[in-house]
Amino acid sequence: MTAHAPSYYAATANRQDARPGLTGNHKADVCVIGAGFTGISAALELVERGFSVIVLEAVRVGFGASGRNGGQIVNGYSRDLDVIAARYGKTAGSLIGGMALEGGNIIRERIEKYRIDCDLVNGGLFAAFTAKQMRGLEHHRDVWASYGHHCLEMVDQNGLAAHVTTDRYVGGLVDHLGGHIHPLNLVQGEAAALESLGGQIFENAPVIAVETGANPVVTTAQGQVQAKYVLVCGNAYLGNLLPELSAKIMPVSTQVLATEPLGTQAAQLLPSNVCVEDCNYVLDYYRRTADNRILYGGGIVYGGADSASIRAKIIPHMLRTFPSLKDARIDFTWSGNFALTLTRFPQVGKLSPTVFYSHGCSGHGVTTTHLLGRLLGEAVAGEAARFNVLAALPYFPFPGGKLFRVPLTAAGAWYYGLRDKFGI
Numbered sequence: 001m002t003a004h005a006p007s008y009y010a011a012t013a014n015r016q017d018a019r020p021g022l023t024g025n026h027k028a029d030v031c032v033i034g035a036g037f038t039g040i041s042a043a044l045e046l047v048e049r050g051f052s053v054i055v056l057e058a059v060r061v062g063f064g065a066s067g068r069n070g071g072q073i074v075n076g077y078s079r080d081l082d083v084i085a086a087r088y089g090k091t092a093g094s095l096i097g098g099m100a101l102e103g104g105n106i107i108r109e110r111i112e113k114y115r116i117d118c119d120l121v122n123g124g125l126f127a128a129f130t131a132k133q134m135r136g137l138e139h140h141r142d143v144w145a146s147y148g149h150h151c152l153e154m155v156d157q158n159g160l161a162a163h164v165t166t167d168r169y170v171g172g173l174v175d176h177l178g179g180h181i182h183p184l185n186l187v188q189g190e191a192a193a194l195e196s197l198g199g200q201i202f203e204n205a206p207v208i209a210v211e212t213g214a215n216p217v218v219t220t221a222q223g224q225v226q227a228k229y230v231l232v233c234g235n236a237y238l239g240n241l242l243p244e245l246s247a248k249i250m251p252v253s254t255q256v257l258a259t260e261p262l263g264t265q266a267a268q269l270l271p272s273n274v275c276v277e278d279c280n281y282v283l284d285y286y287r288r289t290a291d292n293r294i295l296y297g298g299g300i301v302y303g304g305a306d307s308a309s310i311r312a313k314i315i316p317h318m319l320r321t322f323p324s325l326k327d328a329r330i331d332f333t334w335s336g337n338f339a340l341t342l343t344r345f346p347q348v349g350k351l352s353p354t355v356f357y358s359h360g361c362s363g364h365g366v367t368t369t370h371l372l373g374r375l376l377g378e379a380v381a382g383e384a385a386r387f388n389v390l391a392a393l394p395y396f397p398f399p400g401g402k403l404f405r406v407p408l409t410a411a412g413a414w415y416y417g418l419r420d421k422f423g424i
Contacts, residue, residue, distance in 0.1 A: 002059045002204060007068055007334040008258035008295065009184035014117060015192070018060060022202040022223035028054040030380060031218045031227035033207050033241075036066035037183075037365065038358050039233035040190045041106070041373025047197040049381050054225050055199065056218060058206035061191045064237040065365055067184035068336030070256060070285045070297045072275040073107060074124060075151075075177055076100045078344040078362040082143045087343070088393055095389050097147040103367030104177055106374060107186065114196075116189030119290040123274035124178020127160070127169040133279040137173040151177040163272045166321050180275040180287045183366060207241055212352040229380050232357040233373075235365075236337035242357075247397045248347060249339040249360045255310040256297035256336075257318070258289065260329040266292040269322055284317050294318070294325065301335075310335060338363055342396045346372060349391040356380070356387075 004010035030046055032039045035057035043053045057063070077084065081100060085093025111120055128134045134154075141152040153174045155163070160172055191201055202223075209219040216230045232242060236251040262269075266288045270276070275287035284298035296318040310333040319326055341347055341360035346368055348358045356376055361368040379387035 002063075004060055004063055004184070005068055005334045005336065006332065007184075007256070008289065008293070008332040009067055009071075009182060011332065012182070012291075013184050013188060015188045019201050019203040022056060022205040022220050022225070024223050026054055026200075026223065026225045028052045028200070028225060028227050030054075030229045030231060031056065031216070031225040032231045032233060033210070033218065034058075034064075034233035034235065034237070035061040035187075035191065035201055035203070036064050036233065036235060036237075037187055037369035038235065038373050038376075039231065040066075040187055040194060041370045042231050042233065042358075042376040043199055043373075044110070044190055044194045044197075045374050045377030046380060047194055047199045049377065051380070053194070053199045054227070055191075055194070055201045056205045056207055056220060056225065057201065057203045058234075058237065060203050061201060062184045062187040064235065065336050065338045066187045066369070068256070068334060069183050069254075069338075069366060070275070070277075070287070070295065071180045071183045071366070072124060072277065072285060072287065073104050073179040073181065073367055074277065074364055075104050075149075075175060075367055076144075076364065077346070077368060078364045080140055080143055081147055084345065092389050092393065095386065099371055099386070100144070100147065101149060101151070101177060102374070103369070103371035104179070106370040107181070107367065110190055110193065111181075111186070114189060114193040116186060116193070118185035118189055119182040120179060121181075121273050121275075122176070122179040123272060124175040124180070125163050125274045125276045126173040126175070127164065127276055127278045128171050128173075129169060129279065131170065134171050136279065137171075141173060151175055163270070163274050164276055165269050165271065168321055169278070174274065178275065181366075182290065210242065210355065212355045214354060216352075216354045228354065230355045231376050231380070232351070232355065233359070233376075235359045235361075236339040238359070242351065244351065245357055245359065248395055249341055250398055251337040252340045252363075253301045253335045253337050254297055254363075255299050255301075255314050256295065256334055257310060257314050257330050258293045258295045258332040259325065260331050261291050261293055262328065263292055265324070266294055269294065269324070284321065286318070286321070293331070294322065294328075296321075338365055342398050345393070346390075347393075347395045348372060348375065348387060349395070
């Protein structure tokens with residue numbers, strides 16, 4: 001039986017046992033493909049509304065990005081609210097901007113409602129290297145305030161000392177509604193909540209075919225589910241199951257490490273226990289864990305391949321931020337893929353009147369997946385107004401197709417990386 005990636009999260013997960021695979025024929029109101037944040041969020045929304053739901057997971061609950069990410073509750077999207085409004089118009093921009101905090105709210109509501117033990121800590125920090133990045137953060141704060149979101153606070157270099165002990169940054173922006181969690185324990189806790197309400201989850205049950213007609217059927221190697229609706233929530237791990245979807249996203253891997261437990265040193269480095277991400281195009285992100293490790297991530301590989309050496313890629317970044325960790329033991333290294341879209345905005349829609357999909361949070365998945373799962377649930381329940389606004393947005397495949405999308409995107413990232421390096 002396939003196991004989780006060898007991450008810090010898998011080693012410290014509350015639940016280690018596997019769920020059974022799918023055998024035989026089953027029926028449900030809704031069949032969900034993928035047991036990550038999007039699929040579990042949608043399934044939980046639906047069982048709370050009284051629907052019968054079966055979730056099919058190719059490996060384990062939270063096997064993909066949902067169980068491997070940096071564990072940061074970062075509100076909003078991979079493009080700022082004013083950019084979204086300018087691109088998609090006032091009506092869509094107003095709706096999308098109004099939902100910018102909803103994903104984080106859903107996470108906190110479910111943690112409290114279902115008593116999910118996932119190490120929730122409140123507070124996040126965006127750290128700026130340059131005066132230009134500080135101006136960008138000020139603009140971000142002002143844009144969010146125009147939507148009624150007054151949770152952001154600018155801090156100068158002296159103010160940073162309360163949050164992070166490093167001389168790399170000139171200032172930052174604190175998001176008081178940000179935070180961090182143990183993501184695998186969060187998604188597993190949500191999955192347990194789903195099961196407590198009658199939902200079913202089958203693991204190690206990769207889907208091999210989807211019939212998208214009036215009475216959709218989802219087929220695995222050893223079983224079938226006939227449903228009234230199907231939700232496709234495979235994101236970067238969907239593979240070639242539905243080529244019309246995979247053409248519009250690109251898997252991108254990010255690399256993460258976790259040090260040994262550092263005791264009081266971890267609190268000295270991150271005194272307020274906020275999570276941090278910097279403002280570079282290819283950014284670093286890091287935080288303390290519940291057992292006082294430093295969990296540090298960054299770097300990307302377009303196309304979803306693993307880095308040749310996660311240690312060689314990430315340790316130099318960590319030591320530039322925290323030189324005092326030069327002798328710290330590294331206990332875990334891992335990578336995981338997220339789904340990138342051409343617009344860097346998530347995509348939702350329908351393949352047929354009975355088959356819905358959601359993917360492509362483009363690096364802002366912890367909160368956005370929870371929001372999109374709710375929108376999927378609303379749409380199935382006949383409350384599709386919010387879903388329909390997002391589904392009507394234009395979604396494009398990557399130029400050059402699968403052959404050239406990686407070098408073209410990498411060239412763009414190289415350009416923006418140079419701009420960050422020289423402060424342009």
